[in-house]
Amino acid sequence: MSEIEMRPGTRAEARAAERATARSARTGGIPLPVRRTAEPATDDESASTSAASKPSGGRAGAGARRSLFGRRGETPPGPRATFRQLLPFVFEHRPVLIVVAVLSIVGAVASLAQPLLVGRVITIVEAGDALDGLVWALIGLVVLSAVITGYQHYLLQRTGEGVVLSSRKRLIAKILHLPIAEFDMRRTGDLVSRVGSDTTMLRAVLTQGLVEAIGGAVTFVGAIIAMLIIDPVLLGLTVLVIAVAVTTVTLLSARVREASRAAQEKVGDVAASVERAITSVRTIRAAGATEREVADVGVQAEGAWRMGVQVARISALIVPIAGIAMQVSFLVVLGVGGFRVASGAITIADLVAFILFLFMMILPLGQAFGAITSVNQALGALGRIQEILDLPDEDAHDRRIAPRAVMVGPANEGLQPDAAAIEFDDVHFAYAVTTPNDPADPANESPDEHLPEPDVTDRQPVLRGVSFRVPRGQRIALVGPSGAGKSTILALIERFYDPSVGTVRMGGLDLKSIERPELRAQIGYVEQDAPVLAGTIRDNLLLGSPDATDEECVHVLRAVNLGGVLERDPAGLDAEVGENGIMLSGGERQRLAIARALLAAPPILLLDESTSSLDGVNERMMREAIDAVSAGRTLIVIAHRLSTVVDSDRIIVLDEGRVIGEGTHDELVRAVPLYRELAEHQLLV
Numbered sequence: 001m002s003e004i005e006m007r008p009g010t011r012a013e014a015r016a017a018e019r020a021t022a023r024s025a026r027t028g029g030i031p032l033p034v035r036r037t038a039e040p041a042t043d044d045e046s047a048s049t050s051a052a053s054k055p056s057g058g059r060a061g062a063g064a065r066r067s068l069f070g071r072r073g074e075t076p077p078g079p080r081a082t083f084r085q086l087l088p089f090v091f092e093h094r095p096v097l098i099v100v101a102v103l104s105i106v107g108a109v110a111s112l113a114q115p116l117l118v119g120r121v122i123t124i125v126e127a128g129d130a131l132d133g134l135v136w137a138l139i140g141l142v143v144l145s146a147v148i149t150g151y152q153h154y155l156l157q158r159t160g161e162g163v164v165l166s167s168r169k170r171l172i173a174k175i176l177h178l179p180i181a182e183f184d185m186r187r188t189g190d191l192v193s194r195v196g197s198d199t200t201m202l203r204a205v206l207t208q209g210l211v212e213a214i215g216g217a218v219t220f221v222g223a224i225i226a227m228l229i230i231d232p233v234l235l236g237l238t239v240l241v242i243a244v245a246v247t248t249v250t251l252l253s254a255r256v257r258e259a260s261r262a263a264q265e266k267v268g269d270v271a272a273s274v275e276r277a278i279t280s281v282r283t284i285r286a287a288g289a290t291e292r293e294v295a296d297v298g299v300q301a302e303g304a305w306r307m308g309v310q311v312a313r314i315s316a317l318i319v320p321i322a323g324i325a326m327q328v329s330f331l332v333v334l335g336v337g338g339f340r341v342a343s344g345a346i347t348i349a350d351l352v353a354f355i356l357f358l359f360m361m362i363l364p365l366g367q368a369f370g371a372i373t374s375v376n377q378a379l380g381a382l383g384r385i386q387e388i389l390d391l392p393d394e395d396a397h398d399r400r401i402a403p404r405a406v407m408v409g410p411a412n413e414g415l416q417p418d419a420a421a422i423e424f425d426d427v428h429f430a431y432a433v434t435t436p437n438d439p440a441d442p443a444n445e446s447p448d449e450h451l452p453e454p455d456v457t458d459r460q461p462v463l464r465g466v467s468f469r470v471p472r473g474q475r476i477a478l479v480g481p482s483g484a485g486k487s488t489i490l491a492l493i494e495r496f497y498d499p500s501v502g503t504v505r506m507g508g509l510d511l512k513s514i515e516r517p518e519l520r521a522q523i524g525y526v527e528q529d530a531p532v533l534a535g536t537i538r539d540n541l542l543l544g545s546p547d548a549t550d551e552e553c554v555h556v557l558r559a560v561n562l563g564g565v566l567e568r569d570p571a572g573l574d575a576e577v578g579e580n581g582i583m584l585s586g587g588e589r590q591r592l593a594i595a596r597a598l599l600a601a602p603p604i605l606l607l608d609e610s611t612s613s614l615d616g617v618n619e620r621m622m623r624e625a626i627d628a629v630s631a632g633r634t635l636i637v638i639a640h641r642l643s644t645v646v647d648s649d650r651i652i653v654l655d656e657g658r659v660i661g662e663g664t665h666d667e668l669v670r671a672v673p674l675y676r677e678l679a680e681h682q683l684l685v
């Protein structure tokens with residue numbers, strides 16, 4: 001299995017490895033011991049980790065990863081959608097579809113009238129009578145059919161685009177509301193592929209599928225009735241041939257659906273690999289790994305190609321089956337029909353009309369076969385879409401446990417003024433990691449759907465009984481070795497995750513009783529990594545405060561020592577920052593993110609200090625920025641350079657998920673060996 005294929009299943013491990021590599025940089029070059037919680041969780045601890053951090057998408061969650069664990073290159077069954085799940089997407093466009101259906105019926109009737117007119121023309125010509133307006137009527141019918149077909153085609157294409165649009169909107173809205181834990185376990189590229197590629201498959205249902213089948217059905221039934229009237233014997237023979245073809249196609253269609261779903265999953269794998277390669281292009285280049293990455297993505301692309309070819313192979317069987325059915329029935333009708341004309345059972349005009357009706361019957365049959373293929377392909381893709389749509393939102397769990405949040409009305413209503421701004425009370429937490437079972441193990445087969453159940457394994461605790469208080473208006477620093485759990489503490493305050501045991505409070509209220517938007521309105525959060533989005537400086541600043549004026553933007557930029565970036569580019573606030581803010585230095589990115597948080601003027605600011613750009617100038621600028629932002633608000637800073645936080649009101653020292661010391665810099669240097677070690681390495685004592 002390639003490195004890329006392994007990736008999602010081992011994400012936490014990969015992350016741990018990355019952290020290990022970055023460790024010395026993160027501690028400012030201090031050779032701190034790796035603080036890994038190697039011992040197994042106690043019962044108490046593992047119990048404590050379950051509820052909140054389990055991935056919500058249990059079975060569904062496994063689907064995205066399942067293809068990566070396939071047996072001998074086969075893709076095990078993945079998420080499947082039913083025809084009923086497809087209907088809401090189609091029925092959203094009911095009015096247009098009704099128009100199309102009516103047009104189809106009119107077109108079908110116009111088509112059905114043509115053989116009758118042709119038969120009539122032959123009879124009149126045979127009798128030597130005048131045709132009068134019959135030819136014109138025939139031409140009119142042909143033109144009418146063509147116009148109806150063209151307009152119907154346009155309407156269907158347009159509606160197909162509408163289905164793609166609405167499915168994309170629903171999917172992206174759902175993705176952006178998923179619990180953060182879902183993103184820990186899913187590959188970005190695969191999610192992007194579902195929005196981009198899977199949704200387009202739904203279009204085919206309309207353009208080549210369902211609605212044309214309505215007109216087709218009318219033509220088909222009409223033709224059968226006409227043929228029955230003309231010659232039941234000939235019809236019987238024709239139906240026999242066609243019944244064989246229909247049975248074969250129906251059997252093949254299930255395989256089309258499965259192969260199509262697998263093909264879409266492979267496309268998701270390709271997208272995930274491409275996303276990884278592009279987002280890490282500098283690292284890959286620097287590591288001389290470009291060709292290997294190209295080859296790896298190529299392998300993924302070939303996987304997608306192989307599955308695409310498999311779909312083509314199965315679909316290709318359907319086309320000749322329809323063709324053979326048509327030819328055989330034509331030959332049968334021609335041969336047997338010739339005998340019947342010779343024996344006087346039917347006239348030549350009847351035979352010609354019968355043959356024309358035969359074509360009319362076979363055409364919708366071909367359409368129906370096409371519809372079966374495209375509907376099955378769409379169901380394959382819809383399975384992947386529905387898998388995400390069925391996941392609960394971030395706040396779904398809250399709605400179950402707290403139907404009405406304690407805080408109603410303005411965000412700070414209900415907060416107790418004299419309570420601590422933030423308080424951790426015996427908090428335990430572990431990230432849940434879902435590892436798909438090996439599908440090769442029959443014990444893992446779930447009998448009903450043959451889907452291996454994910455094995456949700458609670459991992460070692462990251463926080464173990466953490467308690468501390470952050471009084472209002474104070475500046476608190478969290479320090480400790482890499483992996484001690486500092487960023488996790490901020491993630492719990494933001495409610496990206498909930499504690500497994502214990503309580504986190506804001507203003508005396510359990511965070512779980514505060515609705516997330518209200519909670520987050522109280523908090524500014526500056527992440528450690530990639531905190532800047534592609535776009536302009538203005539885009540970045542206005543992200544959380546869309547109504548801020550230019551003056552306010554410039555003011556916060558200056559407050560964090562970023563006035564310079566405005567001067568060096570004539571575009572000023574409209575200067576582009578590049579993908580992930582690549583056009584800015586690491587320190588500037590961090591300060592731009594602080595400015596963004598500052599603009600919203602939150603009473604509480606969480607700052608996960610960057611581990612990079614720790615040269616003297618940046619460090620000074622960061623210290624000044626922190627001074628500026630701490631005025632009049634509660635500030636919790638994760639510090640990797642103690643110099644930026646020595647003058648904090650209090651410093652909390654964490655190690656292996658526990659608070660091992662708390663106090664001022666001087667107190668901690670005296671009392672906590674780990675802190676003294678940190679301070680010594682950073683030449684602060």
Ligand SMILES: Nc1ncnc2c1ncn2[C@@H]1O[C@H](COP(=O)(O)OP(=O)(O)OP(=O)(O)O)[C@@H](O)[C@H]1O
Binds near residue numbers: 019431481
């Ligand atoms: N999303 C996640 N999924 C699974 N494990 C995670 C996740 N985030 C962090 N961890 C693990 O939790 C532990 C604590 O991580 P955390 O980021 O809180 O540490 P930290 O003290 O902030 O480290 P650093 O100083 O290096 O940023 C680490 O072992 C890490 O691998």
